[in-house]
Amino acid sequence: MSQSTTHTLAFDATDPIALTQALIRCPSVTPAEAGALALLEIVLAAEGFSVQRPVFSEPGMPDIENLYARIGNEAPVLVIAGHSDVVPPGDVTSWTHEPFAAEIVDGTLYGRGACDMKGGLASMVAAVIRYRRDNPQAPGSIAFLVTGDEEGPAVNGTVKLLEWTKARGERFDHCLLGEPTNPATMSDMLKIGRRGSLTGKLTVHGIQGHVGYPHLAQNPIRGMVRLLAGLDATPLDAGTEHFDPSNLEVTTLDVGNPATNVIPALARAVFNIRFNDLWTPETLAGEIERRLREAAGNTVRYEIVFEPTNAVAFLTQPGPFVTMVADAVEAETGKRPALSTTGGTSDARFIKNYCPVVEYGVVGQTMHQIDERVSLADLRALERITHRLLSAYFAAASAA
DSSP states (O other), X not given: OOOOOOOOOSSOTXXXXXXXXXXXXXXXBTTOOTTHHHHHHHHHHTTTOXXXXXXXXXXXXXXXXXXXXXXXXXXXXXXXXXXXXBOOOOOGGGOSSOTTTOOEXXXXXXXXXXXTTHHHHHHHHHHHHHHHHHOTTOXXXXXXXXXXXXXXXXXXXXXXXXXXHHHTTOOOSEEEEOOOXXXXXXXXXXXXXXXXXXXXXXXXXXXXXXXXXXXXXXXXXXXXHHHHHHHTSSOSOOOOSSSXXXXXXXXXXXXXXXXXXXXXXXXXXXXXXXXXXXXXXXXXXXXXXXXXXXHHTTTOEEEEEEOOXXXXXXXXXXXXXXXXXXXXXXHHHSSOOEEEOOSSOOTHHHHTTTSOEEEOOSBOTTTTSTTOEEEHHHHHHHHHHHHHHHHHHHHHHHHO
């Protein structure tokens, strides 16, 4: 739970660059907290936020510390969500700047988490603090949902943090998630949905034997080729207004056979489908099974197993909140962002069950890479965009 401590910051918390540096210097590789949430607690508690840091557990999984902070007791409640954990830096000797030093060179801040997503989180925290200092009697409430488990299994993080807040009687109206959504510039893209993800493991059974006596064996590779061709014979769909067509990709194909004169007994393949809102995991699995049965006929013996998934496709319908976020981006960048549902999964898939969620953050070209980095100008722009959104959001609440 809360682990409050008295501490004087060496920087102004409304400075998104200094706050990003301070967060990067906490090496919070999943599942380590490493001081990142403690820093956020100090920053937010100093501004009058009520801060809690619940820890969630699951057998066989590491305990994960999370953070929930709120200021205000009235509706509407705008939630800003994100994660403090980062992926490992990899080969540290390959970095030109130490991954947790947060060095600035030529207007660029280097470090693991710079764009995914400590820079985005810091900019939004800085904007909220500046807004609250300028508007101490502002209507409504602002809350932060920050997990330490987004880059990991995502079991003891946002999904449980949301359940925890609901059990406490918390209710949210809208959420801004600060993932790095922009491909190249800060005016490119905000995300109003995400595709789902379904992974299948396919095994084809044959009969092992000598290649010189094929009549005594059955090669499973031929059956695997036949089944994969059946899966890929026709598109799964043509896409929708806001989603690209669903896409199946084979990611592994293996027979585990080092011998050149042996017909293998088994062939295995793994595939992943990123699917749009025309499907659920259940209906998509049914379609895959239908295609496999049709391709197999009575001659190919196979098994298909689908991995459990909590990554479902969802869409936040364009409306006043989406428009408000897009307006803030356009006002600060001069260009209206595209509304997108591309990319991988995010914790928005959990948040959408509690309130409409829109994702917007810094440019993500170097996320998870060696020499991950973010432009100082982008951090400042995101702080201004978030501040403008807060002003518009709560002004609309006052006028309602």
